[in-house]
Amino acid sequence: MSQQVISRVTTGMRVVDSTGVEVGTVDLVQRGDPNAVTVQAPAGVDPGGSLDELIESAAVEEPDVPADLAARLLRSGYLKVSTELAHTGAVYVLADRIATVTDAEVRLDVPAAQLPEEE
Template identity: 30%
Template sequence: MMISLDAVHVGMPVFDSDGEQLGRVKAIRRPDPKAAAFEERVCSSPPSLFFLGIGSMVGIEPKVPPEMALRLFRQGYVKVAPPHFWAEDYYAAGDAIDKVEGGAVHLSLNRRELEAQE
C-alpha cells in the first residue's frame, strides 16, 4: 500500500527505517499520470546521451540517473534536504514512504538503501 503524498508537507521531518532523521521535506512532486507513456516512448527510441545527460546539466529535478527519475515521476516523490549544508539532497519515491505520523514522514528504507537507489 502506497501512502498518499497528500499527507506530506514541506518542512516535515523525514526519518529512515532505522529511526535516523535524514532531514526535512524540501519539495513534493505528485505522481505524473503521463510518466508511463513518456517511459514507453523513451524505451522504444534509440538512447541519446544528449537526452540522458541534459537534465542533470541544466538542473532539472530530480537529479538522479534516468531510470530512477522515471520511477520517481511514476510514483511521485519527496525531496529531502539534509541538516548539513554540504550533504546532497535525498529523493524518496512515494512507495518508499511507510507512514506519515506525528507530523513526520517515516520511510521504509534506511539511509544506505535510499542512497543506493540513486
C-alpha cells in the same frame, strides 16, 4: 495507496528512516504521474548523443538523478529531502517507500543508506 500517503506530506516535515535515524526535512513533494514518460529529445538534439547529454540538453531540473530512476520517481511520485547524510545535500524518496505520515513526521520503510542521492 502511495498517492494518498504522499498527499499528506508537506515541505518542512521531518523525515525518519526505517531504523529511526533522522534523514532530514522535506524540501519538495512531487505527486506521481502514472502517465509520465521518459525524457524525450527536444528538437534539434543529435539523436546519436548519449542519454546523459539528452537529459542535460532537456534541462530537467528535478529529479536530478539518472534517467531510469528519474522516470520511476516521476511515475510513482517522490519526496526530495534535504539531508546532511548525503554529500550532495539531498536524497530522493519514492512515494512507495513512505511507511507512515503523521502531523509532523514522515517515516520511511527503508534505511537512509538506500535512498538515491541528488547528482
